[in-house]
Amino acid sequence: MTHWPLDKFHGGIHPPENKSQSNQGNIQYPPLPKRLIVPVLQNAGQPAEPCVEIGNYVYKGQLIAQNMAAISASVHAPSSGTVTAIGPAPYPHQSGEPYLAIEIHTDGLDLWQEPTPEINPSTLTSSEIFHIIQQSGIVGLGGAGFPTAIKLSGKIMSGIDSLIINGTECEPYITADDLLMRERADKILAGVDILVQLTRPKNVLIATEDNKPEALASMQAALGSRAYQVVSIPTLYPSGGERQLIKILTGQEVPSGSLPIDLGIICQNVGTAEAIYNAVVLGRPLISRVTTLTGTALKQPVNVECLLGTPIEELLEFAGLDKQQLSKVIVGGPMMGFSLGNLAAPVIKTTNCLIAGTAQEFPSPEAALPCIRCGECEQVCPSNLLPQQLLFFAMGEQHEQLKAYNLPDCIECGACAYVCSSKIPLVQYYRAAKADIRQHEQKMAKAEHAKQRYELRQERLRLEEEQKAAERQARNERLARVKAAQEQAAKQEAQQAQSTGSISDDELKHLKIAASMAQVALRKAEKQLALHDTEALQTQVANLKDAAKQAQDALAAAQAQLAQSWATSSPAAAPDEALKKAKIQLAMRRAAVKKAEKAETDEASLNSLRQALQQAQQQLEQLNQTHAKASSTENTSTEQKTAAVPISDAMKKAKIELAMRRAALKKAEKAGASADELTQLQLALSEAEKNLAQVSSPNNPG
Incomplete structure (x- = not known):
């Protein structure tokens, strides 16, 4: 273990860890579910679009929903079977609303489409590796779910300063990364090797908290001759936050409105590193993950390697769920997680923990009291914000003030609410305010888009009207020229008749x-x-x-x-x-x-x-x-x-001349010639007629 110079972020708390419930055994493998519910949205960003239909047979690892948006991740079949439904289904979200999902009835064979030989990553180009990661649907497995390919896209072949592998797992109860590092350190490091091949960092830091000695020892033992740094950091919540971990390891703070990549830093979870190894070397997309099953309502808390789409209720029953003791199920940790309303909802890529708690373990929250301005929330905020001021702005729906006081920098860790002596659910206010701001911005964007469409339509109609007016004017001018020519010809004809x-x-x-x-x-x-x-x-x-x-x-x-x-x-x-x-x-x-x-x-x-x-x-x-x-x-x-x-040559010429004059006059009338041109042609036609009459006269000597 390397003694790396460490810094400290602002704030932080020490809630009870409660990790010993689930970190005593090995990773288990629950039985294959008869039904898999696979939502098309399993990442931060936009959902994927289904590319299969009801009745299709799918193999394990087959693409069933394609990423089509800029920030999205593909979805693959977790096992072989038949697609029986595509539509709204229970979804693990705090809103409790259903979401579009692909339901697969498994056949029990768990068949891959075709065997894939292991690939040596060193034989692949950076673009080929990036393409594999992108097509495998890999997202950040620490809980945020941001598509991994998006994080890597800006720095391929250009190099970065630091690559940080996050194994801190600071949330209470969660031990998925702990067990992963204990049992699969070699795969994690193989995935890190691939990331190093892609990003060419100057430093590679693998960090975990000092409350995981087995994981630290396992990672250090698997390191071998690699020049990576395995760093143990003090246990403090929320040290696993991306910005907080960067501050601890590098001493740098990511400015408000910026991203770690702007400082030349990339952070990836240890589970994400293993998923990269499985995709690039073994040719397996992200179809399963390690999830912690814990809580006092479970008889056998354990970590499991579960297929995505597995109903949560089946996993909890695998761990010995006592339904009479169960009070609530929390998805994620107790600090940043949320209560699940429907146990039929499935596991998705971001489901790192399921806590089946009793009423004694998670009692109902106390009634909130008015803020006494004690300032404790500001002291523990890891983002160095002013939580009490944000609360007043959120209650008053002062969106501009909330943005001015950097509400978007809030990571919703819950440290402020944890220490609040008035028991105010501060994070709930912040989440609601963020949702209101996003909704308002979306409305403004739609209104601006509608305004632009209206203005473009008005401009198009104006141009069309101008074109129609020009065509009408040209048509009227042509008709006026034709009418004038006809009147002129009639006048000449009347004058000729009067003269005769x-x-x-x-x-x-x-x-x-x-x-x-x-x-x-x-x-x-x-x-x-x-x-x-x-x-x-x-x-x-x-x-x-x-x-x-x-x-x-x-x-x-x-x-x-x-x-x-x-x-x-x-x-x-x-x-x-x-x-x-x-x-x-x-x-x-x-x-x-x-x-x-x-x-x-x-x-x-x-x-x-x-x-x-x-x-x-x-x-x-x-x-x-x-x-x-x-x-x-x-x-x-x-x-x-x-x-x-038989017929004189003069008569032939006169007839031909008359026919040509008539044709020229008709052609000029159709083309909208000027009145002067039409008059000249009409006079030429009259002359041709007279010429023919004279040539045709029996008194004509010709």
Whole structure:
């Protein structure tokens, strides 16, 4: 045993140890449970995610829940069997709430998937060793349960100042590490060798309290030629706390808000070192642990190597539980542990002790009295805090003051409550205040996240609205350009028609509407005259008859003029479009006359409709005669031209030019071209049409 220079941390107490109840025998192995309840959360941080389904057969050591978060640890099947349930199950926590677990009905064979040969760690790289530790689900087995791979990740291959192996086990009643060091010192040191290979420390310190002489002797004997230091420290609670042990061994204090790694120090529990050996050398993930079973309600207090997921009640019965004597079961030590409400809850990776206590051993707490400000709590606080001041802030829910007075540095060791003369459960106030602060911070984080999402959504909607507005504006501009081009073309067409002395379609449409409205007004006045025969109505009817006749005459003249313009402008043939319109007009007039005859309309209105029908018939006859003459002339001319020249090259070129102009105009309209461009294309199309008409004329010498 090395005489290493020791320092002392602030505070500390000497509660009754009560370790002799369970450290007298060897580590025992309870029978294989018929049912294993394996929670997916067995570490500090986030739970693992199940990767098996109900009905799957699993082998011992098979991965059943994968670590997916930044701080998490994988979970493996403790024995072979069938997955029978995945859902909420009893969980060893002070809240008593159930938690997601994978239930396995064991088959009694305890089969590994395949035999794994022992591996020499010296043949592995640091990254390979780190990967094995990470995949094996190893966490700190001293009780905190922080994933080991996270602790090691920042210092692989870079080296540290000190590697501390914690075997102090300062909590009363607990003897799991004591027995582990007595019986498995060689495996612990082999695990330390692997940690040294990973972290390359300058110093390796293996520490335990001086109340464990057998463990100290065993570790010293197994040390051999290794240059590690086995250090015995004075028995004082809570010397096993990470920050307190660092202060004892190195004299350094970890600043508030910092971690030991910031000082170049890594602490690992002796049980964690053995788990690393089992994973790297033997290929076995963390599926069991040594747990102390003690308390006066047990007939045979003992330490057991139990499978994770074993129901706590079965373990206590293995140690001879006297249910009539049992008052409470405490998970962990009496200082930092908690009372378990459901004995069906299973053992998990952090379950280092189960105390089955009687009412005499753990009497009900006395009623709390007001604080008398004696200051004893401040004297024993190992974190050098002001417990009484923290109590007042916690009672007043003054979260900012609690953080200012370093409440997060409280390790909840219970030393302050142990010495409190007013019997105030100080640790309970601190735990509740920490939970409130965490909940408040989570709410603030969620609110900030929601705010950011809202602002991003508003920005996205604004950009989408701007894009839509730009698209609408561009579409309106295209439509305006097309409309302007159409109006320009119509204007040019009207001007061209006016210059040739013909009537446009719009003018003809207006004349038709005027004639129809005049007829409607006449019929309405005639109905009024039939009901009330007055001189004023007779005069109005006479005037409306004259107006209707004038409108009808104007329409007939316009239609005749349009037909004549078609006939004179194109001697080759009267257009088919004019014939179609004349036929439609004639059909409409006939229908109007028949309808008026069935409705027994007055004779004057009926005569007016018959006159309009006669005009339509005459117009159609004129168009037919013109069409017949033009067809005869065209046929003669075509026969002559065909006999002379089949089709002139000029006509071919004119037709091709016309088709190209039409295609260019359509393409420009679809592309949303400017009004000027559309106007130019429309004029080019008109020129092509004129050119084709001239080339097609029989008088054209070409």
